[in-house]
Amino acid sequence: xxxxxxxxxxxxxxxxxxxxxxxxxxxxxxxxxxxxxxxxxxxxxxxxxxxxxxxxxxxxxxxxxxxxxxxxxxxxxxxxxxxxxxxxxxxxxxxxxxxxxxxxxxxxxxxxxxxxxxxxxxxxxxxxxxxxxxxxxxxxxxxxxxxxxxxxxxxxxxxxxxxxxxxxxxxxxxxxxxxxxxxxxxxxxxxxxxxxxxxxxxxxxxxxxxxxxxxxxxxxxxxxxxxxxxxxxxxxxxxxxxxxxxxxxxxxxxxxxxxxxxxxxxxxxxxxxxxxxxxxxxxxxxxxxxxxxxxxxxxxxxxxxxxxxxxxxxxxxxxxxxxxxxxxxxxxxxxxxxxxxxxxxxxxxxxxxxxxxxxxxxxxxxxxxxxxxxxxxxxxxxxxxxxxxxxxxxxxxxxxxxxxxxxxxxxxxxxxxxxxxxxxxxxxxxxxxxxxxxxxxxxxxxxxxxxxxxxxxxxxxxxxxxxxxxxxxxxxxxxxxxxxxxxxxxxxxxxxxxxxxxxxxxxxxxxxxxxxxxxxxx
Amino acid sequence: xxxxxxxxxxxxxxxxxxxxxxxxxxxxxxxxxxxxxxxxxxxxxxxxxxxxxxxxxxxxxxxxxxxxxxxxxxxxxxxxxxxxxxxxxxxxxxxxxxxxxxxxxxxxxxxxxxxxxxxxxxxxxxxxxxxxxxxxxxxxx
Numbered sequence: 001x002x003x004x005x006x007x008x009x010x011x012x013x014x015x016x017x018x019x020x021x022x023x024x025x026x027x028x029x030x031x032x033x034x035x036x037x038x039x040x041x042x043x044x045x046x047x048x049x050x051x052x053x054x055x056x057x058x059x060x061x062x063x064x065x066x067x068x069x070x071x072x073x074x075x076x077x078x079x080x081x082x083x084x085x086x087x088x089x090x091x092x093x094x095x096x097x098x099x100x101x102x103x104x105x106x107x108x109x110x111x112x113x114x115x116x117x118x119x120x121x122x123x124x125x126x127x128x129x130x131x132x133x134x135x136x137x138x139x140x141x142x143x144x145x146x147x148x149x150x151x152x153x154x155x156x157x158x159x160x161x162x163x164x165x166x167x168x169x170x171x172x173x174x175x176x177x178x179x180x181x182x183x184x185x186x187x188x189x190x191x192x193x194x195x196x197x198x199x200x201x202x203x204x205x206x207x208x209x210x211x212x213x214x215x216x217x218x219x220x221x222x223x224x225x226x227x228x229x230x231x232x233x234x235x236x237x238x239x240x241x242x243x244x245x246x247x248x249x250x251x252x253x254x255x256x257x258x259x260x261x262x263x264x265x266x267x268x269x270x271x272x273x274x275x276x277x278x279x280x281x282x283x284x285x286x287x288x289x290x291x292x293x294x295x296x297x298x299x300x301x302x303x304x305x306x307x308x309x310x311x312x313x314x315x316x317x318x319x320x321x322x323x324x325x326x327x328x329x330x331x332x333x334x335x336x337x338x339x340x341x342x343x344x345x346x347x348x349x350x351x352x353x354x355x356x357x358x359x360x361x362x363x364x365x366x367x368x369x370x371x372x373x374x375x376x377x378x379x380x381x382x383x384x385x386x387x388x389x390x391x392x393x394x395x396x397x398x399x400x401x402x403x404x405x406x407x408x409x410x411x412x413x414x415x416x417x418x419x420x421x422x423x424x425x426x427x428x429x430x431x432x433x434x435x436x437x438x439x440x441x442x443x444x445x446x447x448x449x450x451x452x453x454x455x456x457x458x459x460x461x462x463x464x465x466x467x468x469x470x471x472x473x474x475x476x477x478x479x480x481x482x483x484x485x486x487x488x489x490x491x492x493x494x495x496x497x498x499x500x501x502x503x504x505x506x507x508x509x510x511x512x513x514x515x516x517x518x519x520x521x522x
Numbered sequence: 523x524x525x526x527x528x529x530x531x532x533x534x535x536x537x538x539x540x541x542x543x544x545x546x547x548x549x550x551x552x553x554x555x556x557x558x559x560x561x562x563x564x565x566x567x568x569x570x571x572x573x574x575x576x577x578x579x580x581x582x583x584x585x586x587x588x589x590x591x592x593x594x595x596x597x598x599x600x601x602x603x604x605x606x607x608x609x610x611x612x613x614x615x616x617x618x619x620x621x622x623x624x625x626x627x628x629x630x631x632x633x634x635x636x637x638x639x640x641x642x643x644x645x646x647x648x649x650x651x652x653x654x655x656x657x658x659x660x661x662x663x
Contacts (some may be wrong), residue, residue, distance in 0.1 A: 072621075133624055140631045144638055161650040166658060169548070169642055176555055177543070183562050183628060190621070191569035447562050 007075025008051050009063045009075040009128050012085060015047075016040060016121035021355060023113040025385050030109040034100060037113045041093040044120065046108025048089040052082040056498075060505075062130065062513040076130035078500045080351070084127040084140040084267055087355065088260045091362045092120050095252035100339035101473040102369055103250055112152055118196045119256070120144035126264055127356060130277075132189070133196045135268075136182050139232075142173045142393060144259060150249040150484035158372050159248050162260070167248040174241045179229045185224035192218065193306055195445050196348035201276045203508060209279030222277035228274065233265020236295040237327060239318045245316065247310035247378070254310060258317045263354055266324050272330055274347075274506045281332040289329025293434055300441035304448070308378045312449050315362065319442060324350050326435055327419055331507075334426045340507060342426035347503035352495060355409040356403060363481035364400035367393055370474055371453060372466050380449060384456040389465045392475055394454040399482045401446035403489065406439055411488035411495075416465060418496070461497030528568050535561035547642050548653040552636065559632040563625050570621030 004011065019040045026032045033517055055061060055077050066072030076087070096116060101314070103112055122142030129135050150168045192215055193204050206213045231238040242262070246254050299319025306312035321374055327350025335343035370393045375383045387394045403412035416439060423432040458465070487497055505511065542554025593612055647653050650661055 133627075137627060137631065140635065144634060147638065161648075165642060165646045165649055169639075171634070172552065172639055172642065173555075176639070179631075179635070180558055180562055183559075184565065185570050187562070187566045187621075187624075190624075196620075230530060515525070 005050075005054070005062070008047065008054065008125035009061060009064070012044065012047055012089075012124045012128065013042060013075075013121050015372065015446070016117040016124070020114045020117040020121070022110070023117060027109065030105075033109065033113050033392060037096060037116065037396060038320055039471060040117060041096045041120075042088045045076070045093045048086040051077055051504045052079075052086050055079055055082040058435065059510055060136070063517045068402060069489065071195075071197075073134050074130040074199075074516055075128045076199070076512065077128055079498070080267070080270065081127045081281075081504055082353070083258075083351075083498065083502060084263065085124050085298050087358050088123045088417045089498065091358065091481075092116075092123075092256060093368070093478060095255050095362070097473055098255075098369070098477045099250070099252040101471045102154060102252060102373070106153040110147065112258075115148050116515040117192045122146075123264065124258055127267060131196050132198055132201065133186050134180065136186060136385065139264075140179055142261070142264070142425050143172070144181065145284070146257065147172050147175075148215060148252045148254070150245060150257075154250045154369075154372075154481050156373055156376055158378050159250075164248045167244045174231065174238070178228050181224055182228040185221050185228065186206070188217065188221045188224075190381075192221075195479070197516065198276060199509075200515040203513055203517065205276060206279060213448065218277075219280060219283060222272060222280050222284060223287075224270045225277070226269065226287070229265045229268030230291070233266065233321050233325070233496050234292045234295075234318050235321065236298060239295060239298065242318055243311055243433075244313045246314035246365075247308060249510050251310075251365055254313075254368075255362035255365040256383045257359040258314065258365055262317060263358055264320055265329070266321065267353055269325065269328055273328060274335075275509045275512070278509075282336045283414065285329055285332030285425065287329075288325055289333060289431060291482075292322045292325035292329050294322075295319070296326065296435060296438050298322075300438040300445070303445045304441060306445075307381050308382075309380050309449060309453065310378055312380070312445060313364050313368060315340065316442065316445065317357075317361055319363065319406065320353075322358065322438075323351050323416075323419065324433060326350075326431060327353060327423075330423050330426060330428050330431065330475070331503075335507065339426060342422065344500065344503045344507050346419070346426060347506055348496070348499040349415065349422045351499040352418055352492075353415040353501050355499070356415040356485070359481055359485050359488065360400050360403035360410070360412055363396065363478060363485060364404070366399060366474075366478045367396045370470050370478065371397070373468070373470060375453075377462070380452040382459070382462045383453045384458045385454070386465065387454040390470065392446055392470070392479070394450075396478045396482045397450055397453065399485055403449045403485050405443035407443070409486070409489045411485045411492070414489060414492040414496070433462055439440070448478055466479060525568070528564065532561050532564050533570065535564065546655050548646065550644060551655075552639050555639070556632070556636055559628070559636075563628055563632075566621050566625045566628060570618035646657060 019036060023033050024037055026036065056079065061077040063075040064072060065075060119142055122138045126135055126142060129138060149170050150171065151164050186196070187273035189201065193201055195201055195204060200339060205218065232244040246257050249257055265434035273288065277284065296319045299315050299322055303312050303319060306315060327346050331343040331346040331350065334346060371386065371389065372378055372387060373388050374393065399410060403410035405418035406412045420432050420436065458468060539561055542557060545551060565578045618648035629635045643653055650658055652658065
């Protein structure tokens, strides 16, 4: 047991990474492959729960991979990382169960399990690593595996394979460019600071800023990092790939992409803005705030006009990422102005927003898979009256729509309320005003979608709905996620308290730095 | 990094790569990415040459212990303005081995992504019969 507890962060990365080749070797035996993968998913879920309870009770865990102290690779699990890992493992597990029925058998039995394991390993690695170059490596693992998963075939042939190819090409090209930019930034940082460890970089840049000797190019390096992470999270000038990629991916992968993978960008921005480049907040804060406002406006207005259900959800993801980044920008500006308490509140609201969006949006994407399964099309104009055929999907979609739209008693209401409340307290009247207007847009497009799909009658020319009943493998993950969204809305205190602790850890990263920097060379 | 020709090479490679990435032909875009990643590899290696006394951070155990007596400082002392690892010995030139490890990793990752993108490009050609980006957009609509 103590071996397990000592190496907990490593297990979360190593288990899926090692099981990926095992699932290749068992390719001839699909049943075994599925069994292995479901066990891996479940073990990961248990381990991530264990990790978050350990971190919550005993504080930050730092784990040396090599023997070189801060010069080697360090895995660090603070509350933010542990929370994101839990989110990844739980959504990943539900998505895995879902994909057993949703993905076409041929695709499923070839490489799906291997790639899924690699993707989970990559995402866990990104969240847990305390080394900026190692983060790049995990980025690429995640990128390649998720890009290959987008091309996987669904049972219902709604999305043409050629569309998938084209979207994947777009995703890959943009993200390879992002990876290259990140490599440039990492190298420049290493050449000028002499360290790749996040805690060490934080300390050194802080020291340089205090002595007033910051080299000017560090500002540019920080901006490069913001571009990279912003590109992953679909921030305004780099958002155009998302509405093509997320809809064409099979639904469980869309859920992972929209629920977890774009949060990687948000996580990276938190690390850049509040840890590594914390002294430059005065420069980066307004940039983030402005792009966030544009992002949320653009996403919301584009989502209004969509007729494709998954495309609408994808544009909604763009808009919601804008809200999350709005919180980051406001928190940075409040922090610069010396209002640490207000900054903590705003950041806590942003973290709650991240959690709620991850839950609700992945649930909505899974539901959209069920809807597509029933209607055999992605066009909402060709649906209607589905409430008689699939009442369960209707209820789940309504829960998700209410959560994204910010209607009580769903989780989304709590996050929007906290964000607007904290923003108004810190006197960001104009940004909050703009955000409020587009919150109404959000409400409009989500309910427009719900009414188009579930109310009214289906036009006879589009034929009957499928008579297949949805299998429990599809229904159960959706219902579980819907229940969580509802519970977070009805009883938000634990999540709020958890997010406030995360926010105070982010605003004051000293415990993180202390935990990493006490490690000397063995 | 104070070698003029190295800088010029890196700049040229970046320029050529960017030019190719902006082409319409998908194949040229991929080649452009290859060239850009090589430019970055050179940049990484170039970042490892120091002439200002920053020391190799990875040593054998004996050397490290020996080095402690010879003015090697591994840990930071922020009040004294020391960012480890540094040496007070009058060494003139060092090469950082870490960047070479980084560049190996970067090369391997570049290989994997290039292989993947090339396969995808081939499949796109099979599906659409063209790899011209503008043709693709026309065919989709």
